[in-house]
Amino acid sequence: MRGLQFTSKASSPTNSYAESPARTPLSPMSTSSHNRTFSATMMEVDLLYAEEIIKRWDLDSSSYTKLDYLFSGDRREAREFVKSVKRLQSAMHFFVSESASSVKIIHAQKLMQVAMKRLEKEFYRILSSNRDYLDSESVSNRSSRARSSVSDDDNASEEDDTNSSVSDTERAIVSDMVMVDLKSIAECMISSGYGKECAKIYKIIRRSIVDETLYNLGIKKYTFNQINKMDWETMEPKIKTWLHAEKVAIKSLFYGERILCDYVFSSSDKIREACFSDICKERATALFEFPELVAKSKKTMERMFRTLDLYNTISDQWPEIEMIFSFESMAIVRTQAVTSLVKLGDTVRSMLSDFEAAIQKxxxxxxxxxxxxxxxxxxxxxxxxxxxxxxxxxxxxxxxxxxxxxxxxxxxxxxxxxxxxxxxxxxxxxxxxxxxxxxxxxxxxxxxxxxxxxxxxxxxxxxxxxxxxxxxxxTIEVARNSFRRFNLEFNKAYKKQSSWVISDPKIRDQIKISVAKKILPSYKMFYERYREVFLGADSVVRFAPDDLGNHLSELFHGTGAPGSVSTSLHSSSSSSSSLSRSH
Structure with a gap:
């Protein structure tokens, strides 16, 4: 190969012309013909170069060792392989445009098929054997710095691979390198017209991972009849399972799949949307259908808080849902999430109406x-x-x-x-x-x-x-009315009982202490809660807790007994009664 390149270079018309200054200049027509000849020669060189690299990794070759992989080690051989495919593409385009012999075109096409078969094998192997390094959590947690630190340029050197993730963990380094390998293969296959084959492999493997993850999270697809027939003891654990699973699915699973898909198929918007949609659309739609089924099932007050939990979860995650499923083909997922929110809200309103009706009854x-x-x-x-x-x-x-x-x-x-x-x-x-x-x-x-x-x-x-x-x-108005009612009722009771007599001092004290224990703690708490609110308000807070204690201590001595406050209390009672009538 080196001999061929040397011979081609030494014998090229351009070099001959440069070494012979006295030579008669070529005419425009002869110059054009000369350039085409030179280009054809270079394309033949590219074809030979590609043939040498590609056949070395031919899966059907007797010399091929099945344990060998292109994308392993320092990746230099992988970069040479990808480069050879690109040069083969250029040669094929040239031969077609120049109406070259069908023999060269057929030969180049066969080489391309060998190369694509090799890359398909590598793509499948990388996806299937690196599941742990391509799990959604690892992918979704990758920092932008770690992602950009790994060079995916064709001219990257071995030193780039060595120094790419010095400060990252080994897991992050492997994950980054695997993603770069997948992207490199995807770009090569898409540019060669084999994007469909690449996407097919990707969808099969990643779909199985998503299904397995959702299954492990406890997510199942239910019908409305199944949900509606469940008693609460059966349904509540399923709701709790869903609440946990939804957060993992949005923050890790689907988010990670979107990142991975966007990165690997960054060279084709159409393919990355198609892949993500085929992998996640049906699963995500089923995930967000569950809350709607719960909302449409039997409504009882015991279900209120779990219904609100479902609403909270979707509502809190909505920005992420909208971002992850932003593709037009994923509109059904966004619609399902919104539908569930609406149905859950309707259910909460219905339950509140039932709650009010139950109190009224x-x-x-x-x-x-x-x-x-x-x-x-x-x-x-x-x-x-x-x-x-x-x-x-x-x-x-x-x-x-x-x-x-x-x-x-x-x-x-x-x-x-x-x-x-x-x-x-x-x-x-x-x-x-x-x-x-x-x-x-x-x-x-x-x-x-x-x-x-x-x-x-x-x-x-x-x-x-x-x-x-x-x-x-x-609660101001409620509190104000409560104080007014208290003033009125206490005055009535005091006026009535102030004439009562309990002759035995011991019994009298026991009764007064019993009454005080029932009234004073509750009133004191109510008074402390609202005294600042009604400070200075006319005829609203009549008694401080100490005032009540004093009035209660002077009961059961009989009218005109020592310590009687009947006169002052009567005045207070009259004004309170008048106030009550005026309101």
Whole structure:
């Protein structure tokens, strides 16, 4: 080969012309003919060069050792092989354009087929034997510096390979080199017209990896009937599995596949989109179909929080979903994700409506023993506390779902002074709290003893305030009315019982201590919570906790007994009654 190159160079017309200055210049026609002859000679040289390299790696050659691989070691032989293919391409284009003999074209085509068969073998081997180094997590975590540090230039030297990833781990180095090898082969095959064959190998292997990963994550394809027939004990674990799997699939699996596909097939937008779509579209669509099926299945209040979890997961991942599946051919995946979000939001709104209806239907006819906290109060407020953890998602879900105020609930409760938006999360929560308070207020009327009725109200109102996840401004009116009701009821009870007499001092003290223990702790907590809010407000907060203690200590001595405060209390009671009537 070296002899051929030397002979060609020494005998070229250009060199002869340069060495003979006295020679008669060639005519334009003869110059053109001379250039074509020279180009043909060089193309023949390229053909011979390619033949030597390609046949050395011919899979059907008797001298070929099946354990040998081009893309191993320092990759110098691989770079020479790729270079020879490119020179073979140039020779083929020249022979076709010059209408050369069919013998040369056929010979070049056969060499190209040998080369492509070799590269197909190498491509398949690299993909299949380096699965651990091409796993989605490794690919998705690769830094841009590590990716660009490995030279994939045809003229890169052995020193480039040696120094490419000095500061990276061995795994990252191998992963980078493998990706560069795949890209080099893909570019060579695509430019040679064998992109379809290359893509076919890639899709088969990478699709199997995606399927295996999703299977290991517990992702299965369900029908609506399968989901709808599941009881909650069966469905909830499947939702928890999906919540974990979706995050891994988006942040690692599909993201890694997109990076790998974009890199390997960077020379062809059409092929990289087709490969990624064929590998991931069906799987990703099935992944995002599951939440829609859950949303369309039976709706019960116990499913509210898992439904919100599903909504949260898709909503939080939406920027990544949109980026990963940005190809036009992947529009179905984006559409499915949006559809699931919409269906989940509809389900949450439906559940909130059912929740409100359930509160409204409660009769609360049986008084709670001792005037304690009603189970409905505990259930509703605890439920709202848990819901408050999803305030961001709920703000999206409730944005276009304004509250329809219905009589007899006060429309003024939802005026602009109390709420920023009637469709906000806070407004919805405030509405549910108000529905609850109306039920509690009605339940208090079932107590025959007025004092115990008041105690029931204090205990339940205090629990509402203590558990309230709602912003301060949303409970001001409720708190104001609670203080007014307290003032009125306490004055009534004190006026009535101030004339009562308990002769035995020991029994009298025991009763007063018992009453104080039931009232003072709850009132003190309520007072501390809102005293700054109503500081200076006229006739709203009448009693400090110490004032209540003093009044209670002076009970049961009889009218006109030492320490009686009937006069001052009567005045307070009158004004409170008047205030109550005016509101």
């Amino acid at each position: 409660e009769t609360l006819k049986t008084p709670v023993h001792g005037g304690g906290i009603h189970p409905l109060t505990r259930y509703v407020m605890n439920y709202l506390v848990f819901l408050s953890d999803y305030s961001i998602s709920l703000s999206d879900i409730l944005a276009d779902w304004p509250i329809q105020v219905q009589s007899p609930l006060p429309e003024s409760y939802f005026s602009s002074d109390n709420l920023y938006e009637s469709s906000s999360v806070s407004a919805r929560f405030a509405w549910l709290v108000l529905v609850l308070l109306c039920k509690i207020d009605a339940a208090a009327e079932h107590y025959k003893d007025v004092a115990q009725s008041y105690l029931f109200l204090v205990n339940n109102l205090n629990y509402v305030v203590f558990k309230n996840p709602i912003a301060d401004g949303l």
